[in-house]
Amino acid sequence: MRTNRRHITVPGITPLIDVVFLLIVFFVVVSSVVDLDRVPMDLPMPSPAMTVPPLERSAVVVNVIPADEEEAMGYRLDGETFSPDSDGADLLRHALAAHLLADPSTALVIRADRAARSELVLPVLDVARRAAAEAGLQHPVRVELAVEAPR
Amino acid sequence: MRRGRPVPIGLNVASMIDVVFLLLMYFMVATDFSPAEETFRMDLPDRHIGSDSFSLKDHPLQVEVLAAGARSHPIFTIPGWGSPTGSVDSLRTQLTDLLGTGEHADSRAKFTSDHPVEILVSPGAGWGWAVEAFNAAVAAGFTSVRLDARTVS
Numbered sequence: 001m002r003t004n005r006r007h008i009t010v011p012g013i014t015p016l017i018d019v020v021f022l023l024i025v026f027f028v029v030v031s032s033v034v035d036l037d038r039v040p041m042d043l044p045m046p047s048p049a050m051t052v053p054p055l056e057r058s059a060v061v062v063n064v065i066p067a068d069e070e071e072a073m074g075y076r077l078d079g080e081t082f083s084p085d086s087d088g089a090d091l092l093r094h095a096l097a098a099h100l101l102a103d104p105s106t107a108l109v110i111r112a113d114r115a116a117r118s119e120l121v122l123p124v125l126d127v128a129r130r131a132a133a134e135a136g137l138q139h140p141v142r143v144e145l146a147v148e149a150p151r
Numbered sequence: 152m153r154r155g156r157p158v159p160i161g162l163n164v165a166s167m168i169d170v171v172f173l174l175l176m177y178f179m180v181a182t183d184f185s186p187a188e189e190t191f192r193m194d195l196p197d198r199h200i201g202s203d204s205f206s207l208k209d210h211p212l213q214v215e216v217l218a219a220g221a222r223s224h225p226i227f228t229i230p231g232w233g234s235p236t237g238s239v240d241s242l243r244t245q246l247t248d249l250l251g252t253g254e255h256a257d258s259r260a261k262f263t264s265d266h267p268v269e270i271l272v273s274p275g276a277g278w279g280w281a282v283e284a285f286n287a288a289v290a291a292g293f294t295s296v297r298l299d300a301r302t303v304s
Contacts, residue, residue, distance in 0.1 A: 007157075007158065008159045008286035011160075011162040011163075011195045016164065016167045020167070020170060020171060020174065022169060023152035023174055023175075024174065026172070027178040038188075042281040043188065044278060044283070045279075046239075046282055046283050046285075048262070048290070049189065049286060050191075050286055050289040050290045051189035051190060051191055051286075052189060052190060052191075052192060053189055053190075054188065054189065054190050055190075055192075062279075096257045102248070109190065111188075113199060113278065114277060114278055114279030114282070115277055115278070115279065116277070116278045117235060117274070117275055117276070117277065117278070118216075118272040118273075118274070118275075118276045118277065118278050118280075118281045119263075119272075119274045119275070119302055120278075121278050121281075122272065122298065122301075122302065123300065125298060125299075125300040126300040128195055129195050129300070132195070140194035140195050141194070142192065142193075143192070143193050143194070143195055144190035144191065144192050144193075145190060145191040145193070145282060145285065145298070146188050146189075146190050147188065147189055147190065147191065147282060148186050148187075148188065148189075149186060149187040149188055149189045150189075150236070151186075151266045
């Protein structure tokens with residue numbers, strides 16, 4: 001006589017694992033990881049913009065950190081904040097010069113809020129020029145002004 | 152004798168759904184929703200060698216951005232070449248005419264496309280307007296455009 005045995009069923013989770021991996025791949029492809037070099041701000045948005053995509057080669061990003069009333073809280077490079085005064089400018093210059101010494105082809109990307117007063121942004125150009133002199137660069141510093149990409 | 156009834160078997164997918172939602176939340180948090188960025192490129196002139204821009208062989212064409220405040224609408228001028236205007240489109244037209252490629256340009260181009268153009272910005276003018284002037288010069292066809300760290304009053 002056949003005994004009545006309990007039927008043990010193992011659920012096939014393979015398709016579910018497939019779906020999970022597909023989701024992982026999808027999000028890895030379509031998402032860009034948060035970039036600490038990009039301080040949230042409203043970048044200039046000229047229209048029609050004659051811009052070019054950012055260079056793939058090495059670049060350092062200087063953020064002019066926005067504050068209320070078109071002021072700037074300072075400059076940020078490599079996660080470090082520099083005050084918007086002469087001491088901060090000196091420290092920023094040294095930090096930039098270190099980058100240019102390590103790689104003379106380094107480009108400087110300037111990110112500033114569209115409402116920021118220009119006299120808070122333009123000193124970065126002078127800092128970059130002096131950093132190039134400090135690093136003994138024989139060619140002009142390549143500067144890129146970041147704007148919001150046209151939609 | 153009792154016959155064994157078929158036991159209904161259901162797949163418990165709750166844990167998998169949990170995992171999927173956790174992954175969704177993780178990627179939503181880690182994903183950058185900020186708009187894409189592009190750039191304007193320029194080379195900084197080596198001022199410590201060439202003293203100042205006025206010693207350059209080609210005197211740069213200057214575009215001034217004058218504004219009373221960062222939120223106020225600026226006036227764009229091309230000293231010696233154009234009339235002041237509050238419109239970026241008008242500035243671009245004036246620059247295009249100076250290149251001899253505009254509709255209202257005379258037959259003789261006053262500048263070549265590689266002639267240096269300097270954007271000078273007054274204190275208080277918004278950064279966005281400085282970039283608009285830069286964009287207008289590039290759109291007009293000038294290939295050597297740069298912002299100057301000096302301000303204009």
